Amino acid sequence: MATVDDVRAVAARLPGGEERTTISGTSWFVRSKPFVWECRPWPSIPEPIRTVIATEQVIGLKVGDAIDAQALRQMYPRVFLSQTTRWGEPKVAFRLAEIGAEHLTELVVEAWRVQAPKYLVRAFDDQS
Numbered sequence: 001m002a003t004v005d006d007v008r009a010v011a012a013r014l015p016g017g018e019e020r021t022t023i024s025g026t027s028w029f030v031r032s033k034p035f036v037w038e039c040r041p042w043p044s045i046p047e048p049i050r051t052v053i054a055t056e057q058v059i060g061l062k063v064g065d066a067i068d069a070q071a072l073r074q075m076y077p078r079v080f081l082s083q084t085t086r087w088g089e090p091k092v093a094f095r096l097a098e099i100g101a102e103h104l105t106e107l108v109v110e111a112w113r114v115q116a117p118k119y120l121v122r123a124f125d126d127q128s
Contacts, residue, residue, distance in 0.1 A: 001097045002104045007036060007059060010108040015120045017112065028108075033115040036061045036108055039093050045084050049093075052081060057096040061111035065090045090114075 004026060011017045011028040018029045025038030041054040052058065058081065063069045069092045073080045079098040084091075099107075113121055 002099045010105050014112045030116045035111040035115040060093040062114045063090045
C-alpha cells in the first residue's frame, strides 16, 4: 500500500521538482507546472467520485494524452477513477492504497516527464 510519503520520495528524486502546499493539499511542480497532487472532494467533482475522494487517499497526475488516461482507467478500473472533472486536460486520479510501489514510481516519473522541460528530462535520463 502506497502513501503520500512514497509519492514525496519519488518526486524528490526528479530534477526541478518542488513540493508545495496548496489549497487542495500537497502538490508537486516542475518549473511551476503541476505534475502530481492530492485530490480533494470539490463540489465540481461528480458523485460518486467525490465520495471516493472524501473517504480515501486519492492522487491525481498528468498523463501524456487522453488516450493514456483512458487506457489506465480501462486496464485498472479498481485503481483509477473515472474522469474527476469536466476539464479536458489529460490527467488521471487513482486510489493510493491500491497502487504498487513500482507502478507508483512509473506514474510519477511519467507525469513529471509530461510537464518537465526537455533539458531536465535529458539530465534525468543521463543520470539513470
